[in-house]
Amino acid sequence: MTAADDENDGQATERVVIRDRRKIDPKAEAKGTAAVKEKPPVGAHRAAEPEEGAGAEVAETAVTAFGAELEALRNELDERTHDLQRVTAEYANYRKRVDRDREKAAENTIGVVLTALLPVLDDIDRAREHGDLVGPFASVAESLTAVTGKLGLTVFGEKGDPFDPNRHEAVAHQTSADVTEATCIEVMRRGYTLGERLLRPAMVAVADPE
Template sequence: MSAADDENDGQATERVVIRDRRKIDPKSEAGKASEAKTAAGPGAHRAAEPEEEVAAEVTEATSALGAELEALRSELDERTHDLQRVTAEYANYRKRVDRDRGAAAELTTGAVLTALLPVLDDIDRAREHGDLVGPFASVAESLTAATGKLGLAAFGEKGDAFDPNRHEAVAHQTSADVTEPTCVEVMRRGYTLGERLLRPALVAVADPE
């Protein structure tokens, strides 16, 4: 055993502690990393998602929205076509009903006026013979005016060109005074209701020689 060992024998050995009092430079790489870690705090790794994943989610959401919009547009077009078809069918129905109603009203009016034609023939004969006077003349004029308001129109005058669609010839003769078949005598006037022929006129026809 040496003398040094004898000297240290029996007393505690003192530990040597080294302290580094140097400060970290904030501008150094270590300082920057430390500041970044401190500023980020806990959970920062969850906020920093990869850009590819974000873009994929946006694309998927856009595709779903586009598909839904396309479905809504298709349904809207279908409903629009249905509405247009129903509107057209209703318009055609109204036209058909109005046409049928008008035809029925014209048939009814024609039937009533046809029943009055013999009375009008008597009035014409009385007028030709000069018997249309007094109160009877007033009644006759009122009846003629009323039938005229309903659309009844008389035709058939001496000198009219013969029309087989409107005239019924009961006699034929030749004449040097005409250049075409002409009504030279009217036995009974004809009547029309609008464009409809109620009764043809009875006439005598003269043909050119």
């Protein structure tokens, strides 16, 4: 052992430092690091993407469910439409029935009033036949006749009318060579109708052909 060796044993061993004087580009190093970090593992994208068969099956199921729901909505709409049409028809029939009943009730009321006035009209007819319908009484009679006519009262029964058992009441019969069918030859009391309703038949004498 030399003196130099003894001297080294007594002192601390110096650290060896290796210096690399090659130039390193920081940008290239950063890009390399990012590329390493961003590179996905092999097969990762395959695991994330669903299989083609499974996606088609899900889409078909969704379309089927949507079609069933749409069909149910259409059926419900048709049912509600039919209900509305039925209610509308029933309401229209109800209104027609109410209007018809109202008109009938009004006609019946008018008929009752006019029937009560028929004896007065008979007196006016007799006064007219005897020439007594003059002066103020004539004006009153004409006004009453006009009012009853506006209410729908129609008079019938004239000498020479064909006899109609539905409209005439025969109180006398005789035969005559001057007629070819049953004919009213005398009117004792005229008849009245209200619209198509017969209020009172005409009282007549009838001549039958020989």
